Amino acid sequence: MDLSDLVDEKYKRSPHGAAHEDPADAYRDVPFLKQPVWKNEIAAYFFLGGISAGSALLGSIAQLAGGPKYRKLAHMAHYVSFVTFLPCPALLIDDLGVPTKFHHMLRIFKPSSPMNLGSWAFAVHGAGATTLLLRLLASEGKLPPMSKVLLVLPEKLLAALGIPSSLLLAGYTGVLLGTTSIPVWYTSRLLGALFTSSSVATGAAALELTTAFGGMYTKATGNSLSSIRLVADASALMAYAAYVRTSGRAARPLWTGEQRILNMASLATLGLSIAVGAIDTKRDLGTPVRILGALCGLASGGLMRWAIVRAGRVSALDRQGALDAMRATEERPGWIASH
Amino acid sequence: MTTLNTSGDEMQTSERTMRRPGIWHSLKIVEPPAAREAMGFFTDATLCIGCKACEVACKQWNGLPADGAQWTGQSYDNTTQLSATTWRHVTFAEQALPDGGVRWLFNSDVCKHCTAAPCQQVCPTGALIRNEFDNVYVQQDVCNGCGYCIPACPFGVLGRSEADGRAHKCTLCYDRQKDGLEPACAKACPTDSILFGPVEELRQRAAERLGEVRAKGQPEAYLYGAEDAGEYKRLNAFFLLTERPAAYNLPEAPHEPTASMKERYAWSALAGIGLSILSGLIFARGARK
Numbered sequence: 001m002d003l004s005d006l007v008d009e010k011y012k013r014s015p016h017g018a019a020h021e022d023p024a025d026a027y028r029d030v031p032f033l034k035q036p037v038w039k040n041e042i043a044a045y046f047f048l049g050g051i052s053a054g055s056a057l058l059g060s061i062a063q064l065a066g067g068p069k070y071r072k073l074a075h076m077a078h079y080v081s082f083v084t085f086l087p088c089p090a091l092l093i094d095d096l097g098v099p100t101k102f103h104h105m106l107r108i109f110k111p112s113s114p115m116n117l118g119s120w121a122f123a124v125h126g127a128g129a130t131t132l133l134l135r136l137l138a139s140e141g142k143l144p145p146m147s148k149v150l151l152v153l154p155e156k157l158l159a160a161l162g163i164p165s166s167l168l169l170a171g172y173t174g175v176l177l178g179t180t181s182i183p184v185w186y187t188s189r190l191l192g193a194l195f196t197s198s199s200v201a202t203g204a205a206a207l208e209l210t211t212a213f214g215g216m217y218t219k220a221t222g223n224s225l226s227s228i229r230l231v232a233d234a235s236a237l238m239a240y241a242a243y244v245r246t247s248g249r250a251a252r253p254l255w256t257g258e259q260r261i262l263n264m265a266s267l268a269t270l271g272l273s274i275a276v277g278a279i280d281t282k283r284d285l286g287t288p289v290r291i292l293g294a295l296c297g298l299a300s301g302g303l304m305r306w307a308i309v310r311a312g313r314v315s316a317l318d319r320q321g322a323l324d325a326m327r328a329t330e331e332r333p334g335w336i337a338s339h
Numbered sequence: 340m341t342t343l344n345t346s347g348d349e350m351q352t353s354e355r356t357m358r359r360p361g362i363w364h365s366l367k368i369v370e371p372p373a374a375r376e377a378m379g380f381f382t383d384a385t386l387c388i389g390c391k392a393c394e395v396a397c398k399q400w401n402g403l404p405a406d407g408a409q410w411t412g413q414s415y416d417n418t419t420q421l422s423a424t425t426w427r428h429v430t431f432a433e434q435a436l437p438d439g440g441v442r443w444l445f446n447s448d449v450c451k452h453c454t455a456a457p458c459q460q461v462c463p464t465g466a467l468i469r470n471e472f473d474n475v476y477v478q479q480d481v482c483n484g485c486g487y488c489i490p491a492c493p494f495g496v497l498g499r500s501e502a503d504g505r506a507h508k509c510t511l512c513y514d515r516q517k518d519g520l521e522p523a524c525a526k527a528c529p530t531d532s533i534l535f536g537p538v539e540e541l542r543q544r545a546a547e548r549l550g551e552v553r554a555k556g557q558p559e560a561y562l563y564g565a566e567d568a569g570e571y572k573r574l575n576a577f578f579l580l581t582e583r584p585a586a587y588n589l590p591e592a593p594h595e596p597t598a599s600m601k602e603r604y605a606w607s608a609l610a611g612i613g614l615s616i617l618s619g620l621i622f623a624r625g626a627r628k
Contacts, residue, residue: 016433016435016441017433018412018413018414018433019414019433019434019435019441020432020433020434020435021434021435022434023432023433023434023442023444023582023583023586024432024582024583024585024586026413026414026430026431026432026433026434026444026586026588027413027430027432027585027586027587027588029413030413030419030420030588031495032420032494032495032588032589032590033490033492033493033495034489034490034492034495034496034497034498035489035490036486036489036490037486037489037499038486057611057615057618058618061615061618061619061622062618062622064619065618065619065620065622065623065626066622066623066625066626067626069625069626070622070625070626095485095486096483096484096485096504097482097483097484097485097486097499097500097503097504097505097506098482098483098484098503098504098505099483101464101481101482101483101484102483104464104466104481104482104483105463105464105483105485107464107465107481108464108465110462110463110465112460112461112597112600113460113461113462113463113487114461114600115461115463115485115487116463116464119463163615167608167611167612167615170607170611171604171607171608171610171611172607174603174607175600175603175604175607176487178596178599178600178603179461179491179596179597179599179600179603180457180461180487180490180491180596181457181490181491181492181493181593181594181596182490185490186594186596189599189602189603189606190603190606191603192603192604192606192607192610193606193607193609193610194610195607196607196610196611196614197610197614200611200614200615200618220625220626220628221625223625224621224622224625227621228614228617228618228621231614231617231618231621232614235610235613235614239610312490316490322590323585323590323591325594326493326590326591326592326593326594327591327592328591328592329592331569331570332568332569332570332571332592332594333568333569333592334568334569334571334584334590334591334592334593335561335562335563335564335565335566335568335584335591335592336561336583336584336591336592337559337560337561337580337581337582337583
């Protein structure tokens with residue numbers, strides 16, 4: 001056997017063998033950043049957790065600002081929030097290297113870690129969603145009579161108390177990705193704003209679908225949810241454009257390989273969702289078209305999370321991109337030869 | 340350096356922990372050891388001969404498994420990078436010179452033990468701590484393998500082990516330091532390219548050595564990580580290099596990921612609160628109709 005067969009193809013490119021005229025090229029095929037270990041479970045959690053946070057937020061706001069007309073919608077929102085939250089702990093725990101130690105996430109309170117703060121928001125949100133669900137079921141008489149004690153808890157107070165943790169849960173995931181050294185996540189400051197907008201938009205879309213299929217679709221709820229989805233989708237689109245723009249060259253991994261397809265599909269479905277919502281404000285398009293719009297909005301949020309999680313894995317392997325992102329500047333002189 | 344003793348207190352603690360600790364015991368907050376002089380590494384690339392004794396000594400002392408025999412074709416470097424099971428890595432940058440000759444640039448890479456370490460700041464469980472020697476250390480019994488430290492590190496130092504699912508990296512031989520010994524790599528280094536000691540002393544020595552190297556005909560030499568560099572603070576394991584950082588597969592000027600965290604939360608809150616208010620207005624309008 002020719003020993004050179006054992007040598008990886010990529011090292012045969014230099015005419016000098018393993019040597020390079022520019023020593024900085026010696027490691028040109030060896031990324032210096034490590035690939036994030038987060039994969040599809042995390043993208044799925046970002047999506048479902050976003051819906052859970054968004055629908056809880058909208059449920060609480062409907063309860064506080066909308067009054068009796070929106071009571072049924074608020075209840076549906078809390079059901080949706082609970083159900084979309086249910087798979088999240090499993091997704092997060094499965095992703096851990098040591099799943100049995102999942103509770104270590106809450107052994108301290110450490111706001112300097114977005115994951116720690118997010119875990120607390122997650123726990124509080126989960127507890128809130130469960131309490132609200134139990135209270136709802138008790139008020140509807142679906143639990144044993146002694147559960148009526150839950151009715152002591154004022155519904156509006158519970159709703160109001162849930163708002164901060166829902167807001168945090170909606171957006172901390174974007175802050176978490178941003179607080180790393182991965183160029184496509186780090187460079188822009190707007191990933192949290194994008195995820196927050198998308199959480200509200202997908203929460204509204206999920207509520208449109210469940211109210212429509214749950215037979216409680218009224219003109220008032222339909223119109224309101226459609227308007228909210230339009231506003232949140234527009235906010236997500238602006239945040240997305242601004243995220244890509246402020247990322248500069250670091251955004252390249254978003255437009256290569258499979259991420260390109262995911263991103264294009266996300267933007268296309270977002271565009272459709274916005275178009276349906278915008279036309280709907282002028283003239284009534286009817287429930288089936290609205291449902292189609294909501295489905296597009298939902299799909300867009302999922303595709304966007306997936307694309308961005310994937311892009312991070314690609315970005316870490318782009319050595320030249322990472323070197324460029326960490327070039328010395330005047331305010332960040334770094335450590336380079338002073339000559 | 341000072342010799343540390345195993346005091347009577349510590350003996351008692353180890354006897355007590357022989358029994359399986361109950362839940363109350365594990366909830367008890369234990370005082371961390373008192374802070375001591377900051378210890379670190381000064382790795383002088385101009386003295387490195389690429390013998391890899393540090394890699395071997397590290398693997399041997401820390402009981403780290405082999406990474407598998409892969410022939411990379413990358414000079415004589417078959418390790419290529421730091422990982423969960425490789426805590427010292429000698430980079431071999433082979434340079435083709437115009438006269439047909441070859442120049443080798445070696446450097447023994449290691450965890451930088453950053454004085455403001457992103458991995459430690461973002462660790463959600465508190466597994467990553469600064470120990471009494473001001474070194475960044477992963478408490479293996481606390482780490483749950485969430486993987487956050489891995490993309491947080493701008494040097495790609497940490498890895499998650501396939502074997503136990505936890506994050507691992509250089510401990511700066513915490514166990515040896517506790518017993519008054521220098522880390523295994525520094526002990527094994529035949530040219531003293533790797534120096535271990537109090538960081539303040541090392542910084543002085545590095546400055547002296549830099550002057551010497553520059554005077555002897557390498558005016559391009561510089562210290563990597565000995566001083567703060569804008570938002571990224573200095574490293575407790577720093578280097579003397581002669582080529583651009585990229586030649587040693589190091590970034591020029593890493594970002595401090597947590598430095599912009601508040602701004603990220605602010606944008607996020609702006610979007611969230613703005614959309615909440617708009618939603619409230621939409622519901623209120625619907626209620627009036």
